[in-house]
Amino acid sequence: MPAMRTLDFLDGTTFTVSHDTCRGCFMNDHEHELPAILAPVLDDGIITVRQDAEWAVPRFMIVGIRPHLGSIGQIPLDLAHRLATVMHVVRQAMDEFPDICAVQTYQEEKLDRPHYHTWMLPLWKSTMDRHAINPRIYESSIPRYLELFEYRHRREAIERCAGRIRGFLRSSDLLRRQGFLPRTPHVESHPGSRRRGGVSVPCV
């Protein structure tokens, strides 16, 4: 029997998968089995924006891609441009809430089977102040910050915030002009799909 591991989700849902399963590809290929709260706020068939799968920080958005590509350097340039456009608008959406004092953007390449995605983590000032959170990278207490948001107390806020961001993105003239809206058909993560939403993506 192959080695197994568990994929944990913010609402307590878990999936037991083979050890070499990529979380990004799993989420892409099992979209209908994921907690409803993770429904994308933007999905053009290649780029997805959704609440973080593990942490219950409201407005914590993950900008990901469906194809299994590991780094920004491996992504076709036109798709890299589209990613930057999406992050530009998502960051603007964060400014709707005055209590968000900054947004930390992280792009961590995992050592093992990296699947490109970027964290856009809002720093809620009231929570930061209450718990003396230091977000500076060399002395960061961001791991502690993430744990301060309990799903059972934040579920409604997460849903409300996701709805607000979805509305903001759908009303974006920039995204509409560039063809992000409406959503194009779902594509698979794995080899076989060569053309996705008007952008050519190599099979990997």
Ligand SMILES: [Zn+2]
């Ligand atoms: Zn993957």
